[in-house]
Amino acid sequence: MQEKYAPLFEPIELKHGGRLRNRFGMCPMVVFAADPATGNPTEEDIKYFERRSKFADLLLTGAITVQENIQGHPKQLALYNDDAIEAYSKLAAAMKSNGSKAIGQIQHPGREGAYGCYVTGKAYAPSAIEFPFLQYKVTELTEDEVWQVVKDFGLAAQRLLKAGFDGVEIHGANHYLIQQFFSSYSNQREDYWGGSFEKRMNFAIEVTKEVLKAARAENPDAIVGYRISPEEIHGEMVGYDLDDSLKLIDKLLEQDLDFLDLSSAAGGNFGKDAYKAMPQKGDYTEPASLVIKNFVAVRVPVVVSGTIRSANEALDALKYGDVASMGVAALSDPDFKEKILADKEDTIHMNVKGHTDDLELPSGLVEVYTAGIGLPQVEGLVEK
Template identity: 35%
Template sequence: MMANYQFLNTYKFRSGVTLKNRIVIPPMTETMSFHDGNVTQDEIDYFRIHTGGAGLFITPVANVNALGKGFEGELSAAADQFIPSLSRVAHAIHQNGTKAVLQIFSAGRMSNSQVLRGYQPVSASAIPAVRPGAETPRALTDEEVEQTIADFGSAVQRAIQAGFDGVELHGANTYLLQQFFSPHSNRRDDRWGGSLEKRMAFPLAVIQLAKQVIQKYAVKPFLLGYRLSPEEIEEPGIRIEDTLAFVKVLRQQQLDYLHVSMGNAWRTSLNDKSDSEPLIKKIQAAAGVDLPLISVGNLRTPAEVEKVMATGIPLAALGQESLAEPHWVQKVMAGAEDQIRYQISAADAPDLGIQLPFWNFLTNLTGSKDEVGSNRKQDAKHLDKLFS
């Protein structure tokens, strides 16, 4: 018998888009696109296997311009030539009433000259990321910043033309939108940097243009979401106080949702070990009722997802668990929770549409070549890298 879970209820966004339930498949790096950014048949097959149960499916990230590419096997929304490819993605996801959202970004300094075919990575400032082998990026000129904002707007228009139900602006995981907000990567002294307020200027400009494009071109309700990472460990870097100030500004932007990217939904501060309050609770208080949240991070069982609902957070994302169990929602609805799969073995991967590049990516994160999902602490430690 099916339990009376809140997460099985419908949810209506301010834009008018209604989800059949409150389960979200978050954007996950799967590196299965062609080298030029077009979708492959393997990737389409993967989408078809994993969609249909959740109310909302957010795609792996797509770049908005050539310098925005962050890794091989990444989707692209950088030119009109990609609209047919993106249409195939949207169509594949639209099964059994699942809504499709295209996540878009520029990787900024989280790329390299090899991926960019000889071009130097770009960022807010010429400061390399704190990671092995990071290249020093070139600071975008004012004109290039404006062009990048325009490129985000063009990508939103292509998402509309391709038949998606919305876009998510990827301002998390240390990519370009976050790089402009971060005091580590943004050392500018012009209108795009300096004070906390000026470091918000670039992402807010992207949001404003996205809203204008949606108003002009969307012929049906269309979602606009934003994704952020609450903290950085770099010095200087984003601290939770910066993020809470940003969230209070974001709640005024009439976004449909804010997607909080964390490897553990109940993670506490990375920088203040004495603070035991989960970051998601702090963000929820700053967001208020005007900015609905999507919580993600090592949620697997129905009880764990229902705990998110009980806090008043309306949407919960199943990342790695959705890979292991594409029929998670269907099994819950059928009263078959005891049949939910929580691990993936190498033998399962082909039937789940997980091709070798994706499997290698997953197992490199967890440290196991044969199984994913068996070690929750180890998985949670690396999940932030998966959710791009």
């Protein structure tokens, strides 16, 4: 290995669950392989993760919904009863087969539950607003239903730990339900869950409390992380800005979290250097990720992600965070880290064309890309 890459292989201690042996992360990615009836992981999920078990020490599943029939996508993972634990234990074992940490990302898509809406006719949201970008109407969650979602996040966390996962990540990013509650654009409630900035934080805080309680009751050493999108700004529409995020992060870190994961490429921001994108609002002179890293200081490790596409970019990303996490790179080259170790980083594939047989990519993932939905581009996945 070239000496300059040594920082990528420095271990880092987590408050719970031991240490990460290196600074590589694998981003959470829905790969459209779950059993369509139950949402359980299938053989395809297991093979996909076995192939990626050496990609990073911090391995994340794609978003797992915490209730039945609320998925954003067909074949998205779901976990809402004990019967599923056996199937999830096989997935945990595949992820841990080379000593990496298996982390399940838990999610409620809220208004983005398009597939659930297709199945049941309903998608749920903090407020029943007519969203111009949705082709269906949303149903407002009642106060009791919101508390039920909070409980179901905890139950999903507990089940993942029972299945042998090392921990969970709360999906508070990418415009899904937790972010919808935090957003002044999406949350127009006037109860405990909205009506002021403080109250718009309540859902994120209550979910985090519940997940920490449930996870640590199951395993005192459970790793619990939180994923956040640094800003919600689309032109004139500002759900929240980086100042707001810092306030939420401060509140969340009053609790015993183990890492903070920044989702810096979403909402179409799939361009170059997303991991070090400048904030869109405010008088900042540094990238959003660096502002957050400095703000968090040493309280917890910060995971950065977004268009990290080469060994040099992974190294560069460590200026902005403690772990460099990759999505598309994990799809196109599961041997990314091994190639750096073997001094062969110039052979890392960022194009899947011609070697897909070796990648164990689920067929549903290829189908979704062929249908052309708005996901980051994976070069060569779709025949042109």
